[in-house]
Amino acid sequence: MYPFELHRPASIADAAALLAKTGGKALAGGQSLVAAMKLRLAQPGHVVDLSGLAELKGIRREGDAVSIGAMSRHADIASSDVVKGAIPALAALAEGIGDRQVRNVGTIGGSLANNDPAADWPAAVLGLNATVHTNKRKVPADEYFRGMYETALADDEIIVSVSFPVPKKAAYAKFPNPASRFALVGVFVALSGPGVRVAVTGAASSVFRCKPLEDALARSFTAAAAKAVKVDAAGLNADLHGSPAYRAHLVSVMAARAVTSAG
Amino acid sequence: MAVTLSLTVNGKAVNATVDPRTLLVELLRNQLGLTGTHVGCDTGQCGACTVHVDGRAVKSCNLLAAQANGAVVVTIEGLAAADGTMHPMQAAFKECHGLQCGFCTTGMVMSAIDLVNRHPKASEATIREELEGNLCRCTGYHNIVKAVAQGAAAMAK
């Protein structure tokens, strides 16, 4: 790890000011950032620890939505009665992130700010049409994810919470990479008033909505309908663990499994 | 600039001044001499470095020491009773031959205790899933799974 200066601000304003002034990186749970710094792949000169900011904590039901504070750890979300009661698919997704030790430290805000192409939270945020609340504004899911490790966040912008509308039905099905256990393909399906949304992670450079699956499931919200969709492999990731064709096939299969578990 | 920390490690108050890049595992091993916590990888996956921070299993190689400021940390050295009697989970690992080379063992035991705290009557499938973050190359996990189940029963007493 390269040397850096650590800041421990006590307010969001101070944290944002530090980020603006130093050009440093915000530290949430650090499960990706610390790992990258250890391998000398990330070398921030300043690190701004967000753990002291009470405003980033807490999970609440707010009308037709569930609001999850950015510093909520995956394990907290998985075991939250509020989440389990309103959107069980979110709790289940959180319970499947990384491994137990990662879930005990990693946070939803950190994951969304990092936007790893194989992370799970982006699929939920996009699939449920959630809103990302920052210290500056509210960003709709469709505008938040901008590409591999890229988001709409400005350098001094900090995620405060994420607001998930409660759907009629939703589920997430992940096919894990056999080595890393990240999503080789993860599909989040949600049926709600405005219609069906299907968000796919792991398969491409960033999370994306799969229109053919959304259309098919809007016509018939059944596993068979999902499985019948032939997803275009163009532009999907190719690596040791899966060709684009395999990933495209898995998108349909996982969508079907998600529909089944959504009930 | 160095950062100052105060935390509790195995029941003792610890005040330390560290380079910000110091990992929790480095604080434990190099400054506190608690070498029972091991480092087996550099990508946060093997779990050999697992300790408890505020009662939860975490990978101490993937956490800055500064992130444990104010926390209660328990390592493998902090499990046995004052008279040396092993924790029921340690005893179960011995009884079930749940260890061979012993390198992953300390992290495995820490994960196992966290697991049982949350799932006192975990099934074999749950135990296997919950140990996802701990690699063992010696045992094939067979006897580890047995040990966790037996340790769970002993902890319930």
Next chain:
Amino acid sequence: MGANEQGVIGKSIRRKEDGRFLTGTGQFTDDINAANQSAGVFLRSPHAHARLRSIDASRAKAAPGVVAVFTGADLEGVNGLPCGWLITGTDGKPMNEPPHPVLAQGKVRYVGDAVALVVAESIHQAKDAAELIDVDYEVLPAVVNCVDALKPGAPQIHDQAPGNRCYTWALGDKAAVDAAFAKAAHVTKLDLVNNRLIPNAIEPRAALAKYDRAEDAYTLWVTSQNPHVERLLMTAFVLGLPEHKVRVIAPDVGGGFGSKIYLYAEETALVWASKRVNRPIKWVAERSESFLTDAHGRDHVTHAELALDKDGKFLALRVTTTANMGAYLSTFASCIPTILYATLLAGQYTTPAIHCEVTASFTNTAPVDAYRGAGRPEATYVVERIIHQAAVETGVAQDELRRRNFIRTFPYQTPVALTYDTGGYDACLDEANRMADVAGFAARKAEAAKRGKLRGIGYASYIEACGLAPSNVAGALGARAGLFEAGEVRVHPTGSVTVFTGSHSHGQGHETTFAQVVAGRLGIPVENVDVVHGDTGRIPFGMGTYGSRSLAVGGTAIVKALEKVIAKGRKIAAHLLEAAEGDIEFKDGKFTVAGTDRSKAFGEVALAAYVPHNYPLDKLEPGLNETAFYDPTNFTYPAGTHICEVEVDPDTGVVQVVQFAACDDFGNIINPMIVEGQVHGGVAQGIGQALLESCVYDAQSGQLLTGSYMDYAMPRADDLPSFKVGTKVTPCTHNPLGAKGCGEAGAIGSPAALMNAVHDALAAVGVKNLDMPASPHRVWQAIQSAKRA
């Protein structure tokens, strides 16, 4: 032997070593620190193949905290790392043995090849300085595949190995094989790849080297399976140091699986440098370095043909294999795909004619050497996969075809040089069939089909050769080392015992098993016996732990020393009891005058030896401390049958191991609990090879694509089932313990069993030949290809 050796032998005594491992007080190499210690970091080649135009370390040397920077140029006069086995090729010439410099000289030949050693006050400073070393690389084309390396026009890696050939070697009667094929009723042909693996002991390699200027002596703590061999090779072959001035300590070692047998560049450089800087230097591999530089395993490409008569009797086996040596010859690399591979191709079968030709090639990859099983899993994979295929083609049941060809008369001379002393192959097959409930398989398969799953079952009836021996025969075959083991039994005046063994334990539980052997023979409590291993300063000598040899060879050396102890004790007892030596019996811890109740306990005799007041000093030395060296007369031959059952999800290609049953014959067993644990671990590694693991280099750049746990799939708890493990016993006929060895069997039988099960499952969808690993992507692709075909 006493009354069941006091009930100690054959008992699952809980391990004596567990206390320290469970309480965090074990002492692994990285847990040990020396005063004034410095940190070592290796700068490694980012290129698979490049000429070193120049190295400028001046900026690094001036960096904060830097003690010294060494490159290949500084090591002039230091020899390369040696290879311990000379293979003579079919052309009658010795293998090509290019130099293996400790730090790269002239060229780098794989990604990770060590270019420089930086010594600094802290690890951070050493890493920072390493980034300041300016290396001018002239990047050359690379080749990573062992077959490609032999093709005309392939990049030439060593001047000393034209065409990248290390050797072409053969075993067996080619004419007899050709004749048998000419009259065969059926011939089965198969092309196989035995996938390359990375050992992944969870403790990364590490070393701490300390030089004592006053004594001109060195101490090296190192993650080694065989510290004496490490010392011998390092002092005599590489550094030219006096052996008695170097003490090598292998403290608690966190798994080896072969990867910690070898003399590596890192500890050699550290020892050399510790004198130059006159300070202790510690180096601990980061896992990324382990992936790049630990000796890898397997990596064979094979074509095999099996000839059968009309009744399914095997007539002949013909095998051609290309084996990857990597960029340099690791310590025992050359003997793995030859001596430990071709000799095992008879398996458990009476195949009368076998011929095997092996070509070993150099590539721009990490060196390849023994990994759990070492040659024998590769041989078993060839034999058991082709038998499975032959059974499918001839319509004979899998177990029946094996039974028709089992060896049943012992000793049995195979056509590939080995003489099996004993075995009972039917018993293991029968028991495995029972354990696996093969009778119920059809119903389980039908039930799985209702759930859309393809269920399959696969067999592997493996044999292995352990306790490599005897030394003179191995020497004639090219071994450059002895194959004996040493043991010392030190009886203390009060009758407790410390045993010093040349075997090393890094998970195998020697401290318990060997204590049981000693306690059983001496009739004393296990608690009264401690076992010391892993220190050239304390142990007379040792060849270390490899090839499942510890109990059969190391244990026997201890038994031989015990026999000397008892013989001397008998003399002492005869004196104390005023009886003739010939009348003294030793049983259950007592020396007794035969036919009387007059006796002396073992402890009383020990005390007399050390307080020799009433003692035959004119005829006998005081003390009770004996050493023995044991060189076996033959290999041991563990064997067994593994049966694997899988379910394949055709939608995703996921293969789930739903059942694994292993029935093994390891000869006599001292501690069943430990033996079962060894089988569990071996099976998990074999399942890992067949299902998950694969070391992949990029064919163009030579970069390691599976360089971390993000891409190298290690078996985790939820990838595996609980295992069904059983044993049958035919005692080894040529060692006093009747032991054969159990460490590698699991990894030897399981890959073939699993892959045969996968092929059985996928036969329904037309898949004929799938290489390991049966990962979801590869299985899915195989299904798609079969559909198109």
